[in-house]
Structure formats: structure tokens, C-alpha cells
Amino acid sequence: MSRKICVITGTRAEYGLLRWVMQGIKDDPELTLQVIATGMHLSPEFGLTYREIEKDGFKIDRKVEVLTSSDTPVGIAKSMGLGLIGFADALNELNPDLIVVLGDRFEIFAAAAAALVARVPVAHLHGGETTEGAFDEALRHSITKMSHLHFVAAEEYRQRVIQLGEQPERVFLVGGLGIDNIRRLKLLDRAELEASIDFQIGAKNLLITFHPVTLETSTAEDQMAELLAALAELKDTQLIFTMPNADTDGRTLIKMVQQFVAQHPNARAYTSLGQLRYLSCVAQVDGVVGNSSSGLAEVPSFKKGTINIGDRQRGRLCATSVINCEPTCQGIAAALEKLYTAAFQASLSQVQNPYGEGGASEKVVKTIKHCALDGIVKKSFYDLPAH
Numbered sequence: 539m540s541r542k543i544c545v546i547t548g549t550r551a552e553y554g555l556l557r558w559v560m561q562g563i564k565d566d567p568e569l570t571l572q573v574i575a576t577g578m579h580l581s582p583e584f585g586l587t588y589r590e591i592e593k594d595g596f597k598i599d600r601k602v603e604v605l606t607s608s609d610t611p612v613g614i615a616k617s618m619g620l621g622l623i624g625f626a627d628a629l630n631e632l633n634p635d636l637i638v639v640l641g642d643r644f645e646i647f648a649a650a651a652a653a654l655v656a657r658v659p660v661a662h663l664h665g666g667e668t669t670e671g672a673f674d675e676a677l678r679h680s681i682t683k684m685s686h687l688h689f690v691a692a693e694e695y696r697q698r699v700i701q702l703g704e705q706p707e708r709v710f711l712v713g714g715l716g717i718d719n720i721r722r723l724k725l726l727d728r729a730e731l732e733a734s735i736d737f738q739i740g741a742k743n744l745l746i747t748f749h750p751v752t753l754e755t756s757t758a759e760d761q762m763a764e765l766l767a768a769l770a771e772l773k774d775t776q777l778i779f780t781m782p783n784a785d786t787d788g789r790t791l792i793k794m795v796q797q798f799v800a801q802h803p804n805a806r807a808y809t810s811l812g813q814l815r816y817l818s819c820v821a822q823v824d825g826v827v828g829n830s831s832s833g834l835a836e837v838p839s840f841k842k843g844t845i846n847i848g849d850r851q852r853g854r855l856c857a858t859s860v861i862n863c864e865p866t867c868q869g870i871a872a873a874l875e876k877l878y879t880a881a882f883q884a885s886l887s888q889v890q891n892p893y894g895e896g897g898a899s900e901k902v903v904k905t906i907k908h909c910a911l912d913g914i915v916k917k918s919f920y921d922l923p924a925h
Contacts, residue, residue, distance in 0.1 A: 542570045543906060544634035546625075548577025548604075548645040549783065550587040551832065554813035555663070555715040556640055558722060560596060562903035569907055572632050576602040576621065577645040578783065585810035600628040604645045609750075609788045614644055621648030629656045635911060638902075639685075640664055640715070642678030650684040659914045660685040661906055663715060666695030666702075668853030669831075675853075686914045689902050691715075691835070691893045692855055703919040712901040713894025716836040719813055721896040726818040734815055737806045740776040742878075743823040744769075745816075747780045747830040750787045751850045751865075758787045759794070761848055761865040765827075766798045768870035769805075777805035778819055825877045827870075834860060838891040843882065845873045855892040858885065 543563050547553045563571040575598045579588040588598060602624035604617045621644070629637070629652055637653050639646045640663040653660050662685035669675045682688065682702050690696045691714040699709045732739055748765055750758040769777055779799065782791045799805045811819065817836070820826060825843035826833045829851060833844035838857035846856070848865035856862070861882075863873035876882055 540568050540570045542634045543636050544572040545638045546574045546649045550810050552640050558718045558899035559902050572599045574600045574628050581605050587810050590812050602628055618644050618648045621645045622652055625649045625652035642674035647677045650681045654684045657915050659911055661687040663689045666690050666698035670852040705920045712898040714835045715898045717839055717896040718899045720839050723814055725821050731818045739822055742775040745778045745819045745823045745826045747828040749782045759790050762791050762794050764867045767867040779807040780811055781809050835893050838889050841886045841889050843877045857889050859889040
């Protein structure tokens with residue numbers, strides 16, 4: 539009897555991290571891969587990225603629609619409700635032995651909640667991390683409590699998952715999954731990349747990804763305006779934007795980027811670059827600007843600088859290549875100036891990625907293949923020894 543492993547993915551970024559885990563499951567004769575696509579993958583507005591999953595050779599077993607066309611708090615709460623209903627049916631039909639989820643998004647929370655009730659064991663990847671500027675932080679820790687196997691990116695995160703009451707022998711330190719993409723994908727060279735994105739790379743280039751911030755006092759709109767104001771001041775710099783996520787206020791930000799690009803011939807925006815083009819861009823640009831987790835987890839492996847704006851990633855481990863700044867035009871401008879200094883550029887050759895050197899995907903597949911699943915859904919709370 540081969541073990542049925544159901545991987546659930548809702549965004550292009552998280553699929554990029556899961557891809558080699560999925561490949562490892564698919565290639566193993568003792569495992570059967572099931573795939574549920576949900577969230578932004580199914581949305582025309584965000585580029586119907588489920589087609590990228592199929593293009594990589596995976597069969598999607600179920601599509602669970604959750605995205606209402608609204609990114610208000612009410613719309614997102616309703617999306618979670620739709621997710622719960624859809625995942626209940628999908629899990630009932632597919633009857634997996636284990637589901638695999640990653641991260642902290644609301645549709646993944648709905649999937650974990652449906653699995654909890656269905657008594658399907660959950661393996662959760664990238665738990666224990668903190669993102670103090672987003673309600674995703676609470677979702678991530680809640681998913682940890684509904685999960686049974688935990689795969690974490692750093693020792694600090696392993697300790698945090700144990701602190702949440704999880705049994706230490708069920709918490710596996712594997713490193714960051716994104717690094718496997720960098721190791722395994724043959725990146726496009728400059729000419730191939732330019733042809734693929736139909737945009738010329740110049741003497742100076744930046745890659746910008748700015749997602750909505752869900753818990754900060756100044757709104758995402760204010761912060762985006764400050765960022766665009768700082769970028770507008772740059773001379774002789776090509777700007778490549780990837781569009782924000784479908785979080786609260788996401789659409790407002792997308793409109794702002796579109797308006798900026800329309801007025802600046804040195805800028806171009808893409809709904810979804812996909813993993814290969816995104817990482818190929820990182821390899822060609824001078825730095826990555828915004829508030830995406832990729833700037834902390836993957837970009838340091840390229841020995842490139844990251845300008846990390848505001849609180850969205852506050853609390854996450856940072857390499858020395860990360861410049862943290864306030865979400866103000868002045869703060870961002872100062873960070874950009876630092877990025878281009880000779881001293882900072884020279885320091886990049888020494889950068890170590892705190893999320894490891896790769897190999898996480900194989901470790902995850904090996905563990906989900908061999909670990910005992912009998913009785914795993916019955917959990918006891920692990921109390922830390924009293925000091």
C-alpha cells in the first residue's frame with residue numbers, strides 16, 4: 539500500500555518552495571502524490587498560476603476555490619469559510635494519509651482546520667517563524683497547533699515550535715526550502731532573461747516586491763506611496779516589480795504599481811514571474827527591495843543585498859545582507875544609498891544564509907515516507923522543563 543501524500547498550495551511563492559518536495563514524493567514508488575490547488579493559483583487576476591504546476595508535470599487532483607473578488611477583511615473571512623467547505627469535500631474524496639502545507643496564509647489555515655476535523659495528519663513546513671507585521675503570524679502558530687509533523691528552517695524556529703507545546707521528536711530542522719530551487723534550477727542568463735521578460739536590464743537594476751501589511755498602523759497604501767516616491771528619485775535604474783499578494787488591500791497596491799509603471803519607462807510590472815524568472819532576476823539585479831520573505835530566506839544565497847521595508851518580516855532571522863528600514867521615503871532612500879556603497883557591496887561576498895545551504899526537500903520527503911502515522915493525530919502537549 540503506497541502512502542498517499544496530499545500537498546496543498548495556494549500561491550506561486552509557496553508552490554516554488556514546495557516544488558521539490560512534490561517532485562520527491564512523485565518520484566518515490568512507495569508514495570502517491572495528490573495535489574490540491576487553491577487560492578491565488580485559480581485566479582485570472584493573479585495569473586492562473588495553477589498552470590505552472592501542470593507545466594512542471596504535476597497532476598492537480600482537486601481545485602478548491604476560495605478567492606472571492608474582494609480583499610476586504612469581510613471578503614477574506616468569507617474566503618476562509620469557502621476554503622473550509624471546499625477542503626472538507628476534497629479531503630473526503632481523496633482520503634490522504636497525510637497532508638503537507640507550508641507557511642501561514644488564510645487558505646492554508648482553512649485546509650489545516652478541515653484536516654483536523656477529518657483526523658488527517660498534517661505536516662507543516664516553515665513553522666515557528668515570526669512575522670509581526672501581519673495577522674499571518676497568528677495563523678502560522680495556529681497551523682502549528684493543528685499539525686503533527688513540523689519541518690523548520692532554523693534552530694531558533696525549532697525551539698519556538700517546541701515552546702508551542704509540540705513534541706521535540708516531531709520537530710525536524712531541515713533548513714529553508716527555497717534554497718533547493720537555487721541549487722536545482724538552471725537560471726536564465728542575462729540575454730535569456732531579457733527575452734523572457736521583454737525588458738532590458740541596465741547598468742543598475744532593482745527587483746521590487748511589496749505585499750500588503752495587515753497589522754501596521756500606517757496603511758499599506760501609505761507605505762507603497764512612500765516606496766514609489768523613493769524609487770522615482772533613482773537615476774539610471776531599471777525597476778522590475780512583481781505584483782503583491784491577494785491579501786487585504788492587495789488590489790489598491792496593484793493599481794498604484796500600474797500607475798507608476800505607466801509613468802516611468804524604466805519600470806515594468808509582472809503579475810507572476812514564476813520561480814525560474816524570479817530567481818534569474820535576483821541573480822541579475824543589484825538588490826531586492828520590499829517586504830517579501832524571499833528577501834530574507836533566498837536572496838542572501840545569491841550574495842545580493844535586500845532592503846527590507848517596515849514590520850511585515852519583523853522577528854525573522856536576517857543575514858548581514860539585509861538592510862532593514864522604516865516604511866518612509868526618507869528611510870527607503872537612505873537604505874538604497876547604503877545598498878550602492880562600495881563598503882556594503884564588498885561585504886556581500888562574506889554573507890552566510892541563516893536558512894542553510896539546501897537539501898531541505900529531500901529531508902522532508904524522507905521523513906514523511908518513514909515516520910509512523912498510526913495514532914499520530916492524538917497529541918499531548920509538551921511542557922518545557924521548569925527553570
